[in-house]
Amino acid sequence: MTEEMKINNSILRVSKDDITMLEVDCFVYYAQSNLKLGSGFGGAITLRGGQSIQKELDSMDPINVTQAVITEAGNLKAKRIIHANGPKFQEEDLERKLSDTILNVLKLADKEGLETIAFPPMGTGFYGIPLDVSASVTLKTIKDYLNGQTGIKEVTLSVIDRREFEPYHNRLLALS
Numbered sequence: 001m002t003e004e005m006k007i008n009n010s011i012l013r014v015s016k017d018d019i020t021m022l023e024v025d026c027f028v029y030y031a032q033s034n035l036k037l038g039s040g041f042g043g044a045i046t047l048r049g050g051q052s053i054q055k056e057l058d059s060m061d062p063i064n065v066t067q068a069v070i071t072e073a074g075n076l077k078a079k080r081i082i083h084a085n086g087p088k089f090q091e092e093d094l095e096r097k098l099s100d101t102i103l104n105v106l107k108l109a110d111k112e113g114l115e116t117i118a119f120p121p122m123g124t125g126f127y128g129i130p131l132d133v134s135a136s137v138t139l140k141t142i143k144d145y146l147n148g149q150t151g152i153k154e155v156t157l158s159v160i161d162r163r164e165f166e167p168y169h170n171r172l173l174a175l176s
Contacts, residue, residue: 001162003169005176007146011154012139014168018117019158020044021052023077025114025156026070030123031083033062035069040125045081047107049074053081065091066100068108077161078118082108098122098129102141110150118156123166135167143175 004013020041030044032038035057037046046054054070058101063069068084084105087150100123109117122138124130142155157172159165 001165001169005142005172008150010146010150011014012146012151012157012170012172013144013154014159014165016160016162016165017068017156017158018160019118019120020048020076020078022118022156022158023089024116024154024156025078025120026073026080026082026109026112026116027078027118028120028126029083029123030120031063031085033064033084034086035062037062041120045076049076049081057083059091061087062079066103066104068104070108070112074133080112080114082117086123086127087129089130091104092133092151094129095133098134098137100142102138103145106142106145106152109152113151115151115153116156117152117154118158121159121168126166129165131173135171139171139175154156 002017052074061084070082073081086101087094122134124134
């Protein structure tokens with residue numbers, strides 16, 4: 001399942017894929033402030049990418065909400081991983097903080113010269129942000145960014161199942 005739209009010289013798409021298996025310049029991991037990969041998505045990164053990713057993160061200072069850092073991607077198909085510490089459900093100014101987090105990821109990707117980037121459903125897992133809120137904020141922020149000056153050519157919202165696909169797909173259609 002894939003849906004996409006063209007924005008300036010870039011493509012914005014929603015696709016049902018395993019983000020850790022994508023061949024992209026980088027993908028985003030919704031990180032904890034202490035930059036520990038943990039279980040779930042973080043565990044898959046460690047299992048497939050190797051311990052070198054966590055070792056690189058261990059050399060970095062904790063990050064605040066909305067901040068992002070970048071590492072190599074170890075044995076994964078992606079070249080890099082951007083670790084972004086976004087807000088948690090019911091946190092004050094949730095939508096603004098989520099938008100700022102996504103914007104900081106996009107700016108970092110541009111600064112690093114990365115042209116293809118994949119996002120997961122931002123904050124919808126362990127951190128409990130509702131899918132419709134995440135979809136709305138994520139896609140609007142990315143669309144607005146791609147309407148400006150950027151070297152980013154493709155942004156993929158990588159979802160794992162139909163439950164995640166529907167709100168992102170519907171929001172993408174509403175933006176076009």
